[in-house]
Amino acid sequence: MPVGGGGAGRCVGQCAEDVTAYMLILPYADNGGDQGSPINASAQKTRVEAGRQLYGDNACSLCHKDDGSTTVLQGESTVYSLHNCPSCTRYDELVAAIGGTMPKGDDGEFGPASCSGDCAKKIADYIWVEYLDGTLTTKGGTLPKVAPVPGKNTLRIKSYESLKAHFSRVFGGENQTLEDSENAFKTIPDFWYIEHELGAVSLNIVANAAVEGCNSLVTQAASGNAEIRANCATWAESMWLRSATQDELNSCVNTATTITDQLNTALKRQQFACASMMMSIPALTF
Ligand code: HEC
Known part of the structure; x- marks a missing residue:
């Protein structure tokens, strides 16, 4: 890569290594600035339980399943797995995605028409800890930095x-x-x-x-x-x-x-x- 150009400008050596590292680590690379300090375990548990309740009340599981794994709706676009969604890498983006676009469907069709503000934040707490292995902090949340392990967990099913x-x-x-x-x-x-x-x-x-x-x-x-x-x-x-x-x-x-x-x-x-x-x-x- 990149293809073409008879090999000129090809990304080899350090360039290839850096891009590979970027793609593999991407989900864990950026906590989005200062997240404050971790909160204690019982405070975290309280926030997660409040979010778990709202996740059920707001019918999130209808499309994302109880365990946050994806399911595909008829005539809908891909429903992202909540273990690996585009906004799942930063706490503030996750809150924004939930508040701005969820739940999908016409008003009332899948429970409450919107889940923004405190509702979005609490559900984000739940997703962050339960599905993403994250930690809640005074200003949001952080994710573990996990180094990719070559040869492990990288198999992909063929199309x-x-x-x-x-x-x-x-x-x-x-x-x-x-x-x-x-x-x-x-x-x-x-x-x-x-x-x-x-x-x-x-x-x-x-x-x-x-x-x-x-x-x-x-x-x-x-x-x-x-x-x-x-x-x-x-x-x-x-x-x-x-x-x-x-x-x-x-x-x-x-x-x-x-x-x-x-x-x-x-x-x-x-x-x-x-x-x-x-x-x-x-x-x-x-
Ligand atoms: C009617 C089906 C449906 C319901 C109900 C629903 N979602 Fe979604 N969700 C989707 C679809 C489809 C997508 C992917 C497309 C999109 O983001 O517009 C998605 C994407 C997401 C994303 C990823 C956004 C991103 O860009 O990374 C999050 C997070 C999410 N949903 C959380 C929730 C939460 C929390 C609830 C409950 C308040 C909920 N969803 C209810 C269908 C649904």
């Missing part, structure tokens, strides 16, 4: 488009199950900081697609455990873009040799072992 591309790279050509099921997949969120999701239905389609792909890839049963193990290793390279660990290989061989319920031929078992790798976390995330 429909990238799953299709991945399946075609692994199996060669179109996967009919995936092609026929686009509507079962959610659209890609508008912003990079909103997690993409696979639902139960789309996950089931991915499993069927993996079975379809593996049935065409594995047309002959390998004869012994060593050969099966070698196949498992090859599948990992193409499906996971990395080598399998010894444990993962053991488990692949195990699947290919021991499951007999419904998988009553060696070929079926090996096809299923292949599919089980294609429907696993390393294949479905990046």
